[in-house]
Structure formats: C-alpha cells, structure tokens
Amino acid sequence: MPPLVVIVGETASGKSALAMELAEKFGGELICADSWTVYKGFDIGTAKPTAAERERVPHHMLDVADPAEGFNAVKFQRLAKQAIADITARGKLPILVGGTGLYIDTILYDYGFLPPTDPTLRAKLNTMELPDLLSRAETMGLDLGGIDLRNKRRVIRLIENNGIRPTKQAMRANTLIIGVRRPLEELRQRIVQRIDMMVEHGFADEVKRLGEQYGWDCEPMRAPGYRAFADYVQGRVTLAAAKERFMLNDLQLAKKQRTWFKRNDSIQWLSDRSKAVDLVTTFLNKTN
RNA sequence: GCAGGGAUGACGGAGUGGUCAAUCGUGCCUGACUGUAAAUCAGGUGGCUUAUGCCUACGGGGGUUCGAAACCCUCUCCCUGCA
Numbered sequence: 001m002p003p004l005v006v007i008v009g010e011t012a013s014g015k016s017a018l019a020m021e022l023a024e025k026f027g028g029e030l031i032c033a034d035s036w037t038v039y040k041g042f043d044i045g046t047a048k049p050t051a052a053e054r055e056r057v058p059h060h061m062l063d064v065a066d067p068a069e070g071f072n073a074v075k076f077q078r079l080a081k082q083a084i085a086d087i088t089a090r091g092k093l094p095i096l097v098g099g100t101g102l103y104i105d106t107i108l109y110d111y112g113f114l115p116p117t118d119p120t121l122r123a124k125l126n127t128m129e130l131p132d133l134l135s136r137a138e139t140m141g142l143d144l145g146g147i148d149l150r151n152k153r154r155v156i157r158l159i160e161n162n163g164i165r166p167t168k169q170a171m172r173a174n175t176l177i178i179g180v181r182r183p184l185e186e187l188r189q190r191i192v193q194r195i196d197m198m199v200e201h202g203f204a205d206e207v208k209r210l211g212e213q214y215g216w217d218c219e220p221m222r223a224p225g226y227r228a229f230a231d232y233v234q235g236r237v238t239l240a241a242a243k244e245r246f247m248l249n250d251l252q253l254a255k256k257q258r259t260w261f262k263r264n265d266s267i268q269w270l271s272d273r274s275k276a277v278d279l280v281t282t283f284l285n286k287t288n
Numbered sequence: 289g290c291a292g293g294g295a296u297g298a299c300g301g302a303g304u305g306g307u308c309a310a311u312c313g314u315g316c317c318u319g320a321c322u323g324u325a326a327a328u329c330a331g332g333u334g335g336c337u338u339a340u341g342c343c344u345a346c347g348g349g350g351g352u353u354c355g356a357a358a359c360c361c362u363c364u365c366c367c368u369g370c371a
Contacts, residue, residue: 011326035325074323102325111322148320151329157322166322224326248315253326259319 001173002088003287005280007097008104008261009180010254011224012190016049018180018273019097020057022280029058029087031080033098033107038065038076039220041210044203046223047194060087067214067221074113077106093284099253101260108175108264112167117160125156133159171266176283178276179267191250195225195243208233224249 005022009015019030032038036046040063049059060083065071080096084107087094096107105111125133133155137144142163148154182190207229211221216230228245231237237245261267270276 035327070324072323073325077323100325102322102327106322109322113323116323148329151320153324153328154321160323168322219324222324222326249326252315255317256326260321260325263320 001175002084003093003284004084004107004172004175005093005095005283006104006108006175006177007095007180008101008177008257008267009099010182010187010257011099011250012047012187012194012254013180013182014190014273015097015099015180016047018178018276019095020049020053022276023057023093023095025277026093026280026284027091028093028095029060029083031083031087031094031096032059032061033076033080033096033100033103034061035071035076035100035103036220036223037062038071039063039067040065041067041213042206042220042223042226044198044201044206045225045229046220047198065220067210067218070219073102073106073111074116076103077111077113080107099257101257108172108177110169110172112169114161114164114166121160122156125159130155137163174287175266176280177264177267178279179261179269180273181269181271187254188247188251191247191254195246195250198225199239199243204229204233204239224253 005026005028007015007019007022022028023030030049032049034046036042037048038061039046042048048062053059054062061076061080064079065075080103084094084096096104098104106113128136130150130152133152134144134149137155137159140159140163142158144158146165147158203225207226210218210226211230211233214221216234221227221230225246228237228242228249231245232239232242268279270279
C-alpha cells in the first residue's frame with residue numbers, strides 16, 4: 001500500500017494551508033475531500049483554493065461536479081481512488097485533505113458501497129411513514145439489527161438494499177492522519193475574518209450569479225453561507241444578518257466535524273503546526 | 289394626556305386559578321453515522337442535587353386564594369388608536 005497523508009480538521013482550522021505547505025515540502029499533490037468544493041462555480045463561499053494556489057500545487061477533486069446534478073460519497077470515492085493512484089504512479093505523495101468525514105472514511109476504510117438504487121422505489125419509500133417502512137422491512141424478512149430504526153433514511157436504505165449491508169475494511173495501511181485543531185474562540189475569529197474576506201472578494205455577486213444560473217434550490221446552494229447570502233441578495237435580510245448566519249452555519253459544521261473525527265483514534269492531533277513536517281518526515285522514512 | 293394591547297426561560301412563541309420548572313420551534317450541549325453527510329437521526333438543555341426532594345423563576349412591588357405565570361391594585365417599560 002503506497003503512503004498516504006491525510007489532513008483533517010474543522011472548517012477554517014487551517015487544513016488547506018498546512019496541506020499546501022506539506023505538499024510543497026514533500027512533493028505532494030492534494031486531493032480535496034470536501035462535499036462543496038467539488039462543485040463548479042461555487043468558489044468564494046466554499047473557500048475553494050485559488051487559481052494561484054492551484055498553480056503552486058496540483059489539486060484534485062475540485063470542480064468535478066455540476067451544480068445542477070449533485071454529488072455523493074460513492075462518486076467521491078471512485079474519483080479520489082483514481083487520483084491517489086495517479087499521483088502515486090507519478091512518484092508524488094498524495095495528500096488527502098478535507099473536512100467531510102464520510103468522504104475521508106470512504107478512503108480510510110475502503111467502504112464497499114452497494115449498487116445504486118432504483119429512483120422510483122426511492123421516491124415511493126420516501127412517501128411512506130416510518131412504522132409502515134418498518135413493517136415492510138419485517139415482512140421482507142430483513143435483519144434490522146444494528147441500524148437506527150428511528151432514522152427513516154436508514155430504514156429506507158435497508159429496504160432498498162434488500163437487507164444487504166455495505167462493507168468496511170480495516171484502516172488503510174501506510175497512512176498518516178494529521179488533525180488540525182484550534183481553540184474555539186480562535187476558530188470563531190478565523191471564521192469571522194474569512195467571511196469578511198469572502199464578502200470583499202465578491203461573495204454576494206457569486207451567489208447571485210449562481211442562483212440565477214442554477215436555481216436557488218440547487219444542491220450546493222445549501223452549503224453554509226450560500227442560503228443566507230441568497231436571502232441577502234434577494235433582499236430578504238441585511239448583509240450583517242447574512243454574515244451572522246454564515247458564521248453560525250460554520251460553527252455548527254465545526255461541531256459536527258469535531259464529533260465525527262473524535263472517534264478515530266488514529267488521528268494525530270496537532271496544536272502546533274510546525275510539528276507536522278517532522279511527523280511526515282518520520283512517516284515517509286518508515287514507509288519507504 | 290386619554291383609550292386599548294403587551295411584558296414568559298438564550299431567542300421566537302404557547303399557556304388565563306391547581307396535574308407548570310412551564311406545549312412547541314430555534315439556538316446550545318452530547319452522541320450515532322457507508323450512494324443526500326455542511327445530510328439524516330437520537331438524547332439532553334433553571335439551580336442544588338438525584339429524591340414520588342428542595343430552592344429560584346413567567347417585568348418590579350403589593351393583594352385575593354388552601355393554591356396564581358394565570359385574578360385584583362400599583363409602578364416601570366414597549367406598541368397601537370385618539371389627542
């Protein structure tokens with residue numbers, strides 16, 4: 001298994017900057033594990049790496065999805081695996097960086113997804129109530145153990161898959177996982193500053209343009225900040241209110257990310273970023 | 289100044305004599321998490337403490353009552369009409 005460096009952390013924690021630094025130092029290329037930067041056109045509000053940054057270090061998994069269509073973990077896994085293989089084949093170090101825990105885990109644990117489901121069936125199941133879904137699952141003789149029976153979406157998935165469960169492997173070998181962490185107050189300040197910067201760079205205009213082009217209800221318009229700024233550019237709320245909302249969205253996201261990453265004890269949390277270089281050096285020496 | 293309406297927990301907003309520490313929503317805290325994942329779902333959210341317990345709370349003060357967030361008086365502030 002070729003070496004892989006993974007960088008995780010909360011939004012605005014400084015993951016990308018660290019990833020850039022490591023990539024330049026170790027001859028790496030970045031694979032962005034972020035469920036919003038995959039979308040074309042959604043640049044400013046998603047804090048997508050700039051053209052200049054991409055010039056310095058190759059980035060993968062950006063702009064691979066059409067806003068009108070949508071994206072998911074399976075597509076991510078497929079493309080990311082390919083990217084990792086390509087980077088490795090070129091003799092470069094793949095660095096997987098991002099805050100979308102599920103996407104990261106599809107690589108770390110090589111999730112075995114099941115075949116796609118029939119949209120017609122999905123639509124039908126979605127109209128049913130939870131108790132009916134449960135009795136249907138029982139009638140089908142499905143094993144209900146281990147899944148959250150109060151979460152409708154999970155029960156639907158079980159029915160769609162005919163009771164077959166997706167698989168998961170042991171954690172990928174030769175993988176260094178670095179976690180970037182900051183005190184909450186510092187993180188909040190960084191979020192606020194980043195939002196101000198986005199606004200300066202024309203975030204409102206971007207939202208307006210994208211809303212008009214892809215519709216206000218397209219998938220990535222649900223990304224933090226976009227909804228709030230959609231309200232702003234359509235005159236429903238003030239700029240200050242939209243920024244406040246954006247900040248809260250980011251903080252909520254950060255909380256979810258914290259919860260997700262907390263359960264992975266293989267993550268080496270760094271409060272001092274300068275130690276990252278040593279970590280990677282040691283890691284590469286060990287694996288090569 | 290006169291008449292009317294209103295002040296409820298972080299916020300919005302129910303509740304008009306007891307079963308109200310107070311419906312619900314939001315926020316917040318904690319957790320789950322495999323084709324929507326920034327999603328979806330679960331639990332918690334006055335204090336002390338873990339007891340069918342006590343204390344503090346529904347703008348301030350006083351009163352009626354066995355008992356009030358709820359009724360009466362009064363004060364303060366806000367809104368609406370008339371001046």
